[in-house]
Amino acid sequence: MTESGIHYLDARGPEGMRLYAIGDVHGRHDLLAAMHRRIESELQHAPPSDWRIIHLGDYTDRGLHSKEVIDFLIEAQRRDARNLMLAGNHDIGFLEFLDRPDPDGLFMRNGGVQTAASYGVKLSAGGGWFGRSDETLLHGHAALVGAVPPSHVEFLKSLPFSATFGDFFFCHAGIRPGVPLESQSSDDLIWIRDAFHDHPGLFPKVIVHGHTPVPEAEVMANRVNVDTLAWQSGRLSALAIDGAEKRILTVEGKAF
Template identity: 65%
Template sequence: MMGVHFLDARGPEGVRLYAVGDIHGHLDLLAEMHARIAAEIARDRPPDWRIIHLGDLVDRGPDSKGVIEFLIAAVARDNRNIVLAGNHDQGFLDFLDYPDPAGLFARNGGPETAWSYGVALRMADALGLHQTHAALVRAVPDSHRRFLRRLPAAITFGDFFFCHAGIRPQVPLDEQDPRDLLWIRGEFLNYPALHPKVIVHGHTPQAEAEVMPNRVNVDTGAFHSGILTALVVDEAEKRLISVEVPRVSGRR
């Protein structure tokens, strides 16, 4: 099977792409990244552009509610803002449907997400969980739930395929299991051969963005590093940009 190498990959003619890594409730970093991108677009005036957010909007950081509101407004303002689903976004929806105290949301930033909606989750006892889950369900606007439910799992532009976690190797891109697109790690990360397109993803935080022949990982662990990273593709040109806000999640 023929594949595309990162060095040879090209974006669509006349369209600049920005692929933004996992946000995890850090509205300050997201706003700073959008300001950086807006300044570049105003300066360079590309014929067209897309900003692709690779999922994991919520959990761990202090303002998941604000992140969702920011992106709802961005998409409404200009549909060239694209938001993909992440496993933590799905976990939030799952918890709203059924409050599992041992699930992804509860164990990985759920209390911080709930607090951004003004709810202090109590999960040590069944009654506390029942009461605070009910309060969270009331606090989360229907517009937020609709937005998260409608997020696509993947999108492609030119020689690049964008998703949250990665793909199942040797499975056609249009036949990928949505769960793999949100959750896969080892089989994808360790696969050495080229894919039909270069896969741009997040999900697995690294100290620095990973640029491999067959994939690019732009998750630089914003929730603990304070650094949000994006891949920029402008036809044949590829580069990375990052923004940093001091004093987020233990950084300085």
């Protein structure tokens, strides 16, 4: 550790606790299930004293099976509370759309149609004039509100924006440089990009995040990005931390 922060190479997880941080899923239930099978196999064959599986958000949109992903995560959490799920901007966008059907919001413009389809709802913004109410969207919105189980809404509303273990801080998008970790805004934790990515110095902890797709997991001195565009590339990545040992896990499936 240095005065200004901690370097990835020096960072350690909590003694006796293995950590897994899984990147953006975006409706790829197949890849999420495959990653869990791989992790479960590791936990069985080389069991640590304790463990946590941390999901870094963006469970919905773009991919075809958002409903199945949320079902999977709810069941995983019910089975073992050491399965942790953090909020991503798309998960919050889904909640915002359920509350108010904005045709120009994140949900409608970035894969929400696929999310609705996973609940059996055909969603369209329609073709009305600007300023006129869009009856097509309103009808679709009402159908979606009726189709989404209350347990899914409760799950999405319950998601925290960050978690910290050992020398690592986990969030969806990143942090605002210069702001204490405990004082980060929820908007930055799920949306920030350039100010975080371009920061040359170390942070108080190594930041493990997703949100910005990269061809393969990106390991930097001050952060690790495990968003490998799973919904399109067919490649879901995770960071495994066991004491001082850090490694990248990847599962692969069909690309789109």
